[in-house]
Amino acid sequence: MARPSGEFNAAPMADIAFLLLIFFLVATTFDVDTGIMRKLPPIPDEQQQRQQQDKQIKERNVFEVLINSNDQLLVEGEPMDISNLRENAKEFIANPRNKEDLPEMKVKEVPFFGQTETTKGIISLQNDRGTSYEMYIKVQNELTAAYNELHDDLAMQKFGKHYKKLNEERKDAIDEIYPMIISEAEPKNVGGN
Amino acid sequence: MAKFRKEGKKEIPQISTASLPDIIFMLIFFFMVSTTIRETQLMVENKVPGATEVKKLERKDLVSYIYIGKPKRQFQDLYGTEPRIQLNDSFAKVDDIRDYIATERKQLDESERPKMTTSLKVDEDTKMGVVTDVKLALRKASALKINYSAREVKQVY
Numbered sequence: 001m002a003r004p005s006g007e008f009n010a011a012p013m014a015d016i017a018f019l020l021l022i023f024f025l026v027a028t029t030f031d032v033d034t035g036i037m038r039k040l041p042p043i044p045d046e047q048q049q050r051q052q053q054d055k056q057i058k059e060r061n062v063f064e065v066l067i068n069s070n071d072q073l074l075v076e077g078e079p080m081d082i083s084n085l086r087e088n089a090k091e092f093i094a095n096p097r098n099k100e101d102l103p104e105m106k107v108k109e110v111p112f113f114g115q116t117e118t119t120k121g122i123i124s125l126q127n128d129r130g131t132s133y134e135m136y137i138k139v140q141n142e143l144t145a146a147y148n149e150l151h152d153d154l155a156m157q158k159f160g161k162h163y164k165k166l167n168e169e170r171k172d173a174i175d176e177i178y179p180m181i182i183s184e185a186e187p188k189n190v191g192g193n
Numbered sequence: 194m195a196k197f198r199k200e201g202k203k204e205i206p207q208i209s210t211a212s213l214p215d216i217i218f219m220l221i222f223f224f225m226v227s228t229t230i231r232e233t234q235l236m237v238e239n240k241v242p243g244a245t246e247v248k249k250l251e252r253k254d255l256v257s258y259i260y261i262g263k264p265k266r267q268f269q270d271l272y273g274t275e276p277r278i279q280l281n282d283s284f285a286k287v288d289d290i291r292d293y294i295a296t297e298r299k300q301l302d303e304s305e306r307p308k309m310t311t312s313l314k315v316d317e318d319t320k321m322g323v324v325t326d327v328k329l330a331l332r333k334a335s336a337l338k339i340n341y342s343a344r345e346v347k348q349v350y
């Protein structure tokens with residue numbers, strides 16, 4: 001018998017490869033997970049709880065944001081549209097004109113900056129159990145944006161670079177001047193459910 | 194001198210399909226590299242809200258997921274339409290989060306345990322009530338690094 005010639009039929013090979021391709025298309029996802037990073041406060045033990053009660057934060061240092069069960073905002077006692085939240089938060093944190101009712105500044109030694117004023121402002125966020133998650137994320141997003149913009153402005157001013165492109169030490173220095181503190185109070189349950 | 198031969202009949206040769214598998218294999222490799230295997234089957238509606246200030250989650254192996262949302266159509270007879278929590282491949286209660294976090298934590302290397310992140314994949318139509326309960330449970334389980342999963346969009350309002 002003569003040996004079969006060297007060429008073999010490669011047509012089914014494509015079918016096998018297609019099958020594999022379809023398997024991978026179905027079984028995998030493209031999604032890169034993105035989101036807003038937050039750190040939850042640890043549950044305080046009794047001793048810390050007592051300490052916390054003693055430590056009162058001055059009213060001018062707190063930026064109060066409330067969201068009700070109808071997704072309406074109340075910022076520092078005034079109803080506000082979400083589109084104005086970012087600007088207001090920025091003005092509160094930075095307090096550029098040293099207003100009396102905006103947060104105090106504390107002069108502190110910060111690397112790269114020397115003696116600088118750092119803000120003592122805290123954002124307090126409280127929502128209702130009936131608030132929609134969409135609204136909650138929008139508010140969190142605006143507050144993060146306010147901090148990010150301030151960080152970026154300062155980075156541009158001092159280092160001439162975007163905040164994202166700085167190294168860790170410089171980022172930490174900027175974080176120290178505008179520390180991002182968003183404190184979340186226990187939600188109310190007015191709207192029911 | 195070159196000779197040019199002219200053939201009387203011209204036949205159209207059959208296209209060789211031998212290179213087709215190579216092309217397909219290339220596609221396969223592309224998909225294998227750029228995608229990740231779907232580890233859980235989603236049993237709840239999960240359209241995460243949009244945000245502009247999102248960050249990428251870098252180390253996927255350090256992330257455990259909690260899905261919250263309305264059960265999908267085929268599960269609604271059994272589980273109703275109220276938002277529910279899904280851990281791994283099953284519906285769960287808030288109390289189960291503690292055990293879930295404990296098992297997830299055990300799977301990690303000791304040095305990397307503090308870096309563990311919990312990604313909350315919450316449907317945008319959910320009310321904050323459930324989310325708050327989950328957050329409290331996470332605090333109790335001392336899984337404090339969380340990530341509110343969100344899509345990146347250009348504008349939110």
